[in-house]
Amino acid sequence: MYIVDEILKSKGTAVWSVQPTDTVLEALAVMAKREIGAVLVLDGDRLVGIFSERDYARKVVLAGRSSKDSQVRDVMTARVVCVAPDRQIDECMALMTDKRLRHLPVVRDKHVIGVVSIGDLVKAKIEDHEFTITQLQSYITG
Numbered sequence: 001m002y003i004v005d006e007i008l009k010s011k012g013t014a015v016w017s018v019q020p021t022d023t024v025l026e027a028l029a030v031m032a033k034r035e036i037g038a039v040l041v042l043d044g045d046r047l048v049g050i051f052s053e054r055d056y057a058r059k060v061v062l063a064g065r066s067s068k069d070s071q072v073r074d075v076m077t078a079r080v081v082c083v084a085p086d087r088q089i090d091e092c093m094a095l096m097t098d099k100r101l102r103h104l105p106v107v108r109d110k111h112v113i114g115v116v117s118i119g120d121l122v123k124a125k126i127e128d129h130e131f132t133i134t135q136l137q138s139y140i141t142g
Helices: 004-011 024-034 053-061 089-099 118-141
Strands: 038-043 046-052 103-108 111-117
Touching: 004 089, 004 103, 004 111, 004 118, 024 038, 024 053, 038 111, 046 053, 046 103, 089 103, 089 118, 111 118
Parallel strands: none
Antiparallel strands: 038 046, 103 111
8 A cells, every 4th residue: 555655756746835925826827837736835944825726716716806916825725734754545535535635735844745636646546456456467367
């Protein structure tokens, strides 16, 4: 069974972030450039929030705010659910389903070391199942 740390070793530990005082437009530009659905909001090296496409749709567009004039801190999700690198994929998937999340920051010793998405977890789960199937086929045909 995969753990989060193994996913990070495979996909990398790049973390894309913005500052709380950045504008929503600046955050969207980072997300578009990196082709990602969310960015972490860091104050120095301290995680203070996450800003996602969902935040943009609900707290900016539907609220009639301006992306150019709104700061990320005013529309970000401040209560960020994080996981440790030793968490198993199944635990993360259950957590994401329960909390209706698509991105989980990975934290070690209070420092963000990466982010996993629901897509990363599904991909790892499929790889794990394919490995099991291959092993069973090998055992049966043996």
